[in-house]
Amino acid sequence: RLLARPKAHVIQVSDKTLAPSTLKDEEHKKQRDDIVRIIKREVERARKRDVLVVAPKSVLHKLYEDNGETFNDKSSQPQMLHGATVRWFGPRLLGINTYSDFATIILVGRLQLPVVALEDQLRALFGDSDMPLSFTDGGRLKALKTSLLRADDTRVDVKVQSHPDPRGAALLRQSREAQSEQAIARLRLLGANTPKRVLVLSNVPLPGLPVNEWLKFDAVVQDKSDVQVSKKYQSLERAIDGANGPVLRGIRLSASGLNKDAKDVFPSVGSAKEFRKKLPLKVILEWVESIAADRGLPATSMLLSKSRRGGHETHAVVFTTAKGARHLSQHLWPEFGKHIVSEEFGLLKNEETAVLEPI
DNA sequence: ACTACAGCTGCCAGTTCGCG
């Protein structure tokens, strides 16, 4: 276990193992392209400093093949892929200091022993123990609950593939987690004088490595937050961008309002209701604010109500400053009698990056 | 093959709000 904090920004994928079996076939080309996209971006981000990519051998072969090259897994010479130095998991990676000055490491997947090999080891090491061994049925590992440590010391519940026999589970961790940690240790994070970046492209929690960003694979690929790649956030973006028509000048936030203002994205009141499910108004407002800010638009939130009998006020946002808000609102939604300006969103609030938390 | 989850729809019960 690491007792000191590694000086690194650690990003880990939460929703995929990225095991070789999910990368090697033709149907996984897109997945491999996404990995290449991450590699290229990190090479760029590192400026002239070096980036190390560690992956299983079979995956490296495939990535080279995609690129019309061949990977030589016998050579001890450094080999490059899209500007990054590549290595494979395994004994050849241990103990060396060659990579201590690298700025970034990207781990692709993880090395997990085949269950047969694991159970051979289990028999070899513990076959004569007093406690009888237990084995998987049909070579299938079970999902077991553990937790992952975040950089802020909170924990997230996650599942890992595990062996039913505790000794088998220990052997599995020993080879799988340790391989990844060993690879990361090549960058000498503890002694680093400049902070480094670590990208773990696999959802196996590494006990010694507090994670700063625990993100969906798609979010890592697009270099965004989970929220920004969520279906709902993107629906709202499409709605505001006008889908097939012109960009909206304002949008109502109630289910029926969304349906009327953005028919392409919310074709029925029900679909708009679905969108609003588990999404507090406050969050929707934040999203609209951040979408507007992204596009350099001013935004003002409004409260609308009908002048006739009954009815509930409805929230809306117009994309203009507080000054013009009332006019625009009356123009867009003449059927409402009352238009109350409630809040103007700053175009950008000092901090350019608004942090969107998962719901 | 199995599980988990997202999205859609219909249905229902309950709340909020302002006008008359």
Next chain:
DNA sequence: CGCGAACTGGCAGCTGTAGT
């Protein structure tokens, strides 16, 4: 104060997709 429109939230059932 009562009414009714619009909003809120929950549940069940169905479908399709993704991950393992």
